[in-house]
Amino acid sequence: MHDTVLVVTLIGILGIGAQWIAWRTNMPAIVLMAIAGLIVGPFLGILKPEETFGEFYRPIISLAVAVILFEGGLQLKFSELRGLSRGIGQLLLIGGPLVWIFGSIAGYYVAGLDWPTAILFAGIMIVTGPTVIIPLLRQAKLSTRPSAILKWEGIVNDPVGALAAVITFEYVITRNMASLTSFEVFGSLIFGSILCVAWGIIVGRGLAEAFRRGWVPEYLKAPILLTAVLLAFSVSNLLQEEGGLIAVTVMGITMANSKLPSINQIRHFKETIAILFVAGVFVLLTANLTLETLAMIDLRIMGFVAVMLFVVRPAAVMLSTMRTELSLQERLLVSWIAPRGIVAVAVSGLFAASMTPENGFENGHLMVPLAFAMVFATVILHGFTITPLGKFLGLASDAPPGVxxxxxxxxxxxxxxxxxxxxxxxxxxxxxxxxxxxxxxxxxxxxxxxxxxxxxxxxxxxxxxxxxxxxxxxxxxxxxxxxxxxxxxxxxxxxxxxxxxxxxxxxxxxxxxxxxxxxxxxxxxxDLLRRHWAGWAFQFTRLSEEFTPAKYRERLPEEAMIVMVERKGGLVFQTSEAPIELQVGDRVLAYVPPETGPLQKPSKKKDEKAAGEGTSEDVKEIERRKSEAIDKLKS
Structure with missing residues (x-):
């Protein structure tokens, strides 16, 4: 398929369609997007993104990743670190390097990579993508503390992992060229990274000040913000390769903590854009795979993935969070949940093309299959286990959705x-x-x-x-x-x-x-308060094959109100836009006048609930309301 407009349309349909199905089925969206990309890409050959977009393929992915990281930074508030600063700090400053070290060893001894490739890929594996973490957190409904830990780690570590890969790549290339010493290489990279951080802060604060002072009208805030993200990204990439990822993340964090009156509207707009980009980029990346690349995933690669999941990540987290405020349950959850996402795949793809034997990388061709193996394994395993594990550890509520x-x-x-x-x-x-x-x-x-x-x-x-x-x-x-x-x-x-x-x-x-x-x-x-003081009361009634919705409505007083029903799918509240359609099996809560008796007569069976669902309690409540109303009238 070479019609660019048709390709873009197909990517949008697949990406957003997969996310909608994921919402309906409560499945990890990234799994469905990956499956959609694989079907239309390597399996059917309908979509070949690199051929369609040509030289624009990689810039498109880079810019999309930049917007995704900025949107993630917009969600990071320093106030969330209250009581967690030490735990998150050690997880980022100690846990990240430990993953890099342990992952490099696993890459060399388990996956059979050469040292440069193993070190570079392990640096990329520091990331725990926010494009995957945030949807998983919504799905699992974790409590605030573990949710904040995973969110901060995922968003901050994405540019850090990319920077680790840049450091390794530049060091190997420079050593082969023999033009710079190791000290000069690291000094240059550190200086460039500092400049990128400073540039991100400058752009973020400047834009926040412009919004706060009213220099930008409301209808232009979102377009100017998007343009500023692209500016920060492109300029930082000139200062330091892949430094744009650092700059846009810092820019997002800066704006999130600037106390802007319109930050919520900005955040919602950027979230919408990020969702579109996540859908498009992941379909693009999976569709661009080939059957030959997938065939490279052998037992050694699967063994490497297993070691990263069950040894490297748990060891790094448990060691780095010792003597912190994190509980054992929180440490266990964080040590298991580390899904890799779009940034890992995108950065691997960007470097793989230049990782040739001539440049000092003997196994550079394995970067892409390794990255996809890690993404698929972590997303599937963590996506389907985060909810039950969170409930088992007491970090997620297993109660029905509350009110x-x-x-x-x-x-x-x-x-x-x-x-x-x-x-x-x-x-x-x-x-x-x-x-x-x-x-x-x-x-x-x-x-x-x-x-x-x-x-x-x-x-x-x-x-x-x-x-x-x-x-x-x-x-x-x-x-x-x-x-x-x-x-x-x-x-x-x-x-x-x-x-x-x-x-x-x-x-x-x-x-x-x-x-x-x-x-x-x-x-x-x-009006409701007048009825309340007049003795009106709430009454539950269970509908059944014997006591049908039609019989219930016949006995319900004309002035009474159906408030809500409890059914298998949860609670349904009465609204003017969508009046409740009663069904057999519903447990109906109605607001009835004081003279109303039980709408369904109690059964002669001992188990009164089977017939009347607590009707005696409802009668007592109504009688109590009557007494209160009479006492108020007398007084």
Missing amino acids: LIVGASPWAVALAKRIKELGCPVLITDPSFRRLREARQKGIDTFYGEILSEVTEHHIEFVRYGYLLALSGNEAHNALVCTDLAPEMSRNSTYQLSAKGRDDSRQSVSYALQGRSFLSEKTGLE
């Missing part, structure tokens, strides 16, 4: 209590300590503070919660919370309540800024 409720009104607390009965984690947040008192008394987890504060992420394990209910009395605040947290929790899982049940276009927040309308657009907090 995060913003606003501690009495109605919200009553709802939280019933959701908690399902075994789902529930957390209520509110900036008022007094309003949280009732929730604390009922044993519901609470967070005292502003949900939109920067420090909130250090106190709340957001990965535990799959649903957001913004139920405060301020409609604008509800909308802001949904807008801010939607990228993390998925917009389909963010719901908000109207403050007063208004649909007036002048007084309501624009629908484009809101979460999904919880219950209905005309149901406001004031």
